[in-house]
Amino acid sequence: MSNSENADGLHQGSTNRNMAVHVQGDSRDSTSSSELHLAYEQQLRNELALSMQREALLLDALNAANEIIEAKTLFLCNMAHELRTPLNAIIGFSELISSQMPIQTDISKYADYAKDIHQAGIYLLRLTNDLLDIARIEASQLVLADEEVDLPDCIAACFHMLEQEARPKQIFLSRDIPPDLPLLRGDVLRVQQIIINLVGNAIKFTPPQGKVHVSAYSAGGSIHIHIADTGIGISSDDMDKIFKIFGQVPNPLTRARDGAGLGLPLAKKLTELHDGTLEIDSSPGRGTSVFVIFPPNRVAAPVCQPR
Numbered sequence: 347m348s349n350s351e352n353a354d355g356l357h358q359g360s361t362n363r364n365m366a367v368h369v370q371g372d373s374r375d376s377t378s379s380s381e382l383h384l385a386y387e388q389q390l391r392n393e394l395a396l397s398m399q400r401e402a403l404l405l406d407a408l409n410a411a412n413e414i415i416e417a418k419t420l421f422l423c424n425m426a427h428e429l430r431t432p433l434n435a436i437i438g439f440s441e442l443i444s445s446q447m448p449i450q451t452d453i454s455k456y457a458d459y460a461k462d463i464h465q466a467g468i469y470l471l472r473l474t475n476d477l478l479d480i481a482r483i484e485a486s487q488l489v490l491a492d493e494e495v496d497l498p499d500c501i502a503a504c505f506h507m508l509e510q511e512a513r514p515k516q517i518f519l520s521r522d523i524p525p526d527l528p529l530l531r532g533d534v535l536r537v538q539q540i541i542i543n544l545v546g547n548a549i550k551f552t553p554p555q556g557k558v559h560v561s562a563y564s565a566g567g568s569i570h571i572h573i574a575d576t577g578i579g580i581s582s583d584d585m586d587k588i589f590k591i592f593g594q595v596p597n598p599l600t601r602a603r604d605g606a607g608l609g610l611p612l613a614k615k616l617t618e619l620h621d622g623t624l625e626i627d628s629s630p631g632r633g634t635s636v637f638v639i640f641p642p643n644r645v646a647a648p649v650c651q652p653r
């Protein structure tokens with residue numbers, strides 16, 4: 347029997363070698379299984395972190411969707427309210443006309459009813475136009491018809507349109523615009539809409555015999571329009587609210603159907619469409635200043651001849 351053979355005649359050397367291989371294999375197996383374990387644990391951690399991230403994103407999206415639904419519901423409530431008042435006037439006064447037609451001898455009554463129906467119609471048309479403009483801007487569908495706007499002319503035209511609102515309240519409307527103010531590159535009808543909305547507000551929220559002053563000037567390469575009034579003012583708590591669609595502050599100066607709360611947010615959106623900014627400085631009882639600033643890229647050209 348050779349020394350490499352045991353009593354069973356088995357080959358000793360090869361058995362030992364086999365054992366050694368087996369022992370070595372065991373330690374490698376246990377190392378790789380703990381590595382596997384670690385890798386698996388890491389993978390689980392990664393998946394957990396990923397699913398937590400996904401959950402947070404879904405939660406954000408859900409919150410955003412809920413906010414949109416809430417805003418939509420609020421919008422529909424406001425819309426229904428704004429539509430109902432003038433529609434009731436139209437239905438009520440037209441019913442009066444048709445029911446009293448055979449007996450009413452005072453013809454001036456019919457003229458009053460027709461005037462109320464007409465006013466309700468005008469209000470509804472303005473409301474619809476303002477909402478359409480806001481929707482178009484929000485959908486990036488409102489395209490400006492840019493041209494060179496002569497601001498002194500543009501502001502004079504706005505004053506002409508607003509005089510009939512200022513006169514009954516004896517509000518003193520004044521303006522100060524240098525003749526050499528550079529031309530503005532913008533959409534003249536939209537610029538007028540901005541000024542009418544802002545000067546209209548200044549007249550509306552200023553008590554009788556107050557003052558509204560508009561100045562325009564060029565500073566730092568930009569064109570500034572400043573609308574100042576001696577009206578009721580706005581508290582800092584209400585500042586955010588008034589820039590929201592249908593955002594109004596209840597006050598004794600204005601009656602129902604004096605507006606829907608669209609003019610200011612629309613003026614701001616139209617200014618921003620012209621790359622400009624609209625800011626308000628105000629406090630209760632101390633009047634309001636609105637600043638509309640058009641940046642240098644909106645300044646078309648200097649005026650060569652004095653107007």
Ligand SMILES: Nc1ncnc2c1ncn2[C@@H]1O[C@H](COP(=O)(O)OP(=O)(O)OP(=O)(O)O)[C@@H](O)[C@H]1O
Pocket residue numbers: 543547548550551552575577578579580588589593594595596604605606607608609610611634
């Ligand atoms: N010059 C101002 N002085 C005091 N309050 C103002 C002035 N301008 C705006 N506000 C406040 O901001 C609110 C929003 O203005 P906005 O022009 O959007 O609405 P409105 O004038 O009430 O209605 P609309 O413009 O749709 O006819 C007003 O209801 C008012 O409370």
Ligand SMILES: [Mg+2]
Pocket residue numbers: 543546547605608609610
């Ligand atoms: Mg307004």
